Amino acid sequence: MLLPVDDSKSVLALGMTAEEITVLSRSYHHIDVLPSAHRYKIIIIGKEIVDDASTGNYLSCLADEGTLVVVGSGNIRREIKRKGLICLGDYAALPPKQPRLFIPLTSKKIREIGISFHSPGSRRSKLWLSLARKLNAIGIIEHLRRNTVSFWSNSVNFSNKNTIKNWISERVGWEVIDLIIYAGSDAVDRKITALAISSDCNKKVIARIADTDLGTLAIKRESEALKRLAQSSINNLVPSLIAEDKYGPYFIQLQSCFPKSAGQCRKLSNLHIRFLAELSKINRIKTPVNQTAEWKMLSAPLELPDTINNMATNLVKNGVAGKIVECHMSHGDFVPWNIICEQNGILVYDWENSNPTGFPFHDVFHFIYRQAALVGPWPGSLALLKAMRKSAACLAHESKIIFEPVLALSLWCIKEYLCKPDSRLIELAIELNRTKNE
Known part of the structure; x- marks a missing residue:
């Protein structure tokens, strides 16, 4: 350097x-x-x-x-x-x-x-x-x-x-x-x-x-x-x-460089939801689930724990491959340490993991999970899933994109495990399977 x-x-x-x-x-x-x-x-x-x-x-x-x-x-x-x-x-x-x-x-x-x-x-x-x-x-x-x-x-x-x-x-x-x-x-x-x-x-x-x-x-x-x-x-x-x-x-x-006049915001707020809603307007397309990058991961040979593997198998068996979803540009690493919070909005950097046609709501799940898993405190899988569902529902209302909890959360959980394996994701997968009809 x-x-x-x-x-x-x-x-x-x-x-x-x-x-x-x-x-x-x-x-x-x-x-x-x-x-x-x-x-x-x-x-x-x-x-x-x-x-x-x-x-x-x-x-x-x-x-x-x-x-x-x-x-x-x-x-x-x-x-x-x-x-x-x-x-x-x-x-x-x-x-x-x-x-x-x-x-x-x-x-x-x-x-x-x-x-x-x-x-x-x-x-x-x-x-x-x-x-x-x-x-x-x-x-x-x-x-x-x-x-x-x-x-x-x-x-x-x-x-x-x-x-x-x-x-x-x-x-x-x-x-x-x-x-x-x-x-x-x-x-x-x-x-x-x-x-x-x-x-x-x-x-x-x-x-x-x-x-x-x-x-x-x-x-x-x-x-x-x-x-x-x-x-x-x-x-x-x-x-x-x-x-x-x-x-x-x-x-x-x-x-360009952001001013460091403000700090991080550890909790997902309305400012984050509004930002993600605007981000969802970029490159928004309707596509079959089996054409998304997240689904294509399932077709590759994977070595996964039984719980995560069963989740992937159930998605394939449930016939959601042809379902149409609205994908859009995503950040890919939407976490507090890549965000500066100001009074009237948030400033977001580190876009190297951005996907031009990312799966909806995954940025929300990523934010909530990574904050809890890497910084803490870990609230437990049930509380975390409730927070994810609630925040995704708010984003769905703001962005006018349909939220299908089991599909979105399952694909995110598999992708997250492939990126960064962690026993807490297995915990989340078990809890998601138990509460999928709630």
Whole structure:
């Protein structure tokens, strides 16, 4: 993200795990784990290097105007300073055990924006970020310095040329002074999300970066969704697509940034229902159930628990395949942490899982279930099904789409289990079967 994009040069990676080197190989094809005879434009020192003397020896391998990256903190930093290198920037890596959020430690304002950039779902993470925000407000940042990634150069003439930061600056027409980075999980379709900031912090843009083929496909799906939304009645409640292109080994998308003036809303409200009703007007089509993506999953060979498998079998036996349903554009990951609540409406981002012809009411079910399962508290399967039915009925009234509870809930339950298996979905399936005639 912050290194020059040039895979023709060799990178020296020291003290790094095999997994870290594998990730690095997505961007650089030539990676040495021991120094060779030549000098390197980029040297990365991982946490496994603890010998200060050896660090000093490795620094002699750094080419002119080269970049040194140090993961972690400690005595190595003092040795680097003693060798006369210039610190280009420090980034706090949070949480320390499994870093996902990287915040520049430059100014209080940028740190404040960085701490607020990612909205975690868990209570523990929310409490941690709340404490970090309060400590930053009074200028205490030692807790952020305990686990850092720092960038150094042996030249006062270091340039951001050939970096993603410079690429973004050229596309938006103003200088990007720094990036706040959310790496997320290292899945095969992973996307890195960065917030690019101007020097006065008044200009911001979101960058989505992929370094895998599946990640690139996910970003392109989101771009297509944003293009459709731009022509809709809710275009002011979703990000605007600014640019997308390939740069070196990366595929990058730029989109507008929402203000973080408001927070999440953990409960489904009338604002959510009104938004989903407007979303249901986009690309609304009538189609047989067996032509939907959700139904086509049933025709593939599946390994499912008996309860979920019986649910799928019953749907096939009940002859609903030819039933006509009204499908429409869906979000695909409609959850509190992808939504900003304001007084008169909600702002919704992260459209990579959007389906142009999604099954009706599934966004409602997804919101209620994921909030209960991932954040809590879990109210029990009966209470959750009642909440799903009630909210879907409200959306049916608002959108004028017929709600068939057993069909909609069964297909959603199977799809959800295939995406993220969980014993609580089996619980829900049992309860749905027991109460299907109520």
